[in-house]
Amino acid sequence: MTLTRKGQATRERILEAATALIAQNGVAGTSTEDVRKAAGISGSQLYHYFDSKQALIRAVITRQAEAPLIPGQPLMGALDSFDALRAWADAAIESQEHNNGRGDCTLATLAGELNPADEQTREDLCNAFQRWQALLHDGLKAMRERGDLHATADLDELALALLTALQGGTLLSQTLRTTQPMRAAMNAALAYIQTFAT
Amino acid sequence: MTLTRKGQATRERILEAATALIAQNGVAGTSTEDVRKAAGISGSQLYHYFDSKQALIRAVITRQAEAPLIPGQPLMGALDSFDALRAWADAAIESQEHNNGRGDCTLATLAGELNPADEQTREDLCNAFQRWQALLHDGLKAMRERGDLHATADLDELALALLTALQGGTLLSQTLRTTQPMRAAMNAALAYIQTFAT
Known part of the structure; x- marks a missing residue:
């Protein structure tokens, strides 16, 4: 799916909300409805980007993989000494x-x-x-x-x-x-x- | 709660079933109804021993703490060399x-x-x-x-x-x-x- 710049921003907002909620309540304690509310979007919008909770969780994992190795830290330079x-x-x-x-x-x-x-x-x-x-x-x-x-x-x-x-x-x-x-x-x-x- | 020997055996059977199901499906993927069926008991029996899913999970944790440090291994002797x-x-x-x-x-x-x-x-x-x-x-x-x-x-x-x-x-x-x-x-x-x- 190719997204416009606005679409990318919305997708990122959803992922940010999901990441924060999972941090607070775990995967099991986070519903797509919680994520929808926190991101301030409609159900059909959410569905447009992620058609299931699993799809959303998978995107959170991929996003975390690209995050710095240590949460809250800026991306560190090469770990070569x-x-x-x-x-x-x-x-x-x-x-x-x-x-x-x-x-x-x-x-x-x-x-x-x-x-x-x-x-x-x-x-x-x-x-x-x-x-x-x-x-x-x-x-x-x-x-x-x-x-x-x-x-x-x-x-x-x-x-x-x-x-x-x-x-x-x-x-x-x-x-x-x-x-x-x-x-x-x-x-x-x-x-x-x-x-x-x- | 003091249990008879038979009561202790039933409680242990419930915990064994819960532990196996959690291993298979995770905590979120395990319902008390699944545990009830796997242990082959009635809902009121299950409730008699564990009045909530949380109580059941807490008992599984306590049981695992008493298990050997490595799953599937017999209790090892002192780790003193x-x-x-x-x-x-x-x-x-x-x-x-x-x-x-x-x-x-x-x-x-x-x-x-x-x-x-x-x-x-x-x-x-x-x-x-x-x-x-x-x-x-x-x-x-x-x-x-x-x-x-x-x-x-x-x-x-x-x-x-x-x-x-x-x-x-x-x-x-x-x-x-x-x-x-x-x-x-x-x-x-x-x-x-x-x-x-x-």
Whole structure:
């Protein structure tokens, strides 16, 4: 579907409203009627852009995949040095501090709510995770090429260590409402990468 | 509520049915009517044990907290040596292999589905996570007392590193349907603990 500039703005307004509501109430607690009201549009308008709740959720996932790796943070530069990775980890911890476990519409939350039988949505989530993994992988690759990391370092594994730390840290920090889990998860992932330093 | 032995068996049958259905369809996709049918009981019987869906979900969480740390694994002995921790990590990876991302009713999934406004259920999840954290902490404490870990090792942080690895690894392995995320998360957590070895 090709959208006019006005159409794109409306679509974006719907997605913003949906993302905020999901952050507040979860996927199950968010109806398309809630989204319609929050976006201030008619039912037929909503239907024009998203013909089902699933279509809307899938678009929220795709939008989140393009968002910065850490909610509330500006898009960070290349994560291609130990300093840059430490700054990224600190931003993730700080984000949990401000967030206080609320109002985050993260891929971790969306993945946790995934109905195992919903194969299309699962594929969207896979694509989103893999997009983030690729960003992390690119930075690690630059570090290896520069000679900061051993030639034997498994970059896929190290990128996944950072990504699982972000997801596990988010999940536990949101539930326990402290930054400690995110801090522990990030420290562990960075320590692991450090073991491959030259 | 004090239950007879028969009453306890019925309650357990309801919780088993609910746990299996949540693993299959998520919390949102599981109705109390589904649980009633799967457990083969009447509506008034179900109501006798759990007077709301929330009460049922809270009981599932409490039951999962008492389950082994890794689904499908027998309760493991004390995690009080590097070998025991490695065996635990391998069991977590193997569990994802057999599971193939389906049929797991884990705390990670339940936490992901948590409605941020549902404070009671959040507290149950906190208690469940803290129970697991305490198990991990106990093992690490024994290692420190034995002199395997430096006296300066922060046991709370190390226990959280293991727990976030398990949760982040579960979430990504279930979504991506490979064991790689769990392997990376566990390798990172163990490498972190290893940095405190004497």
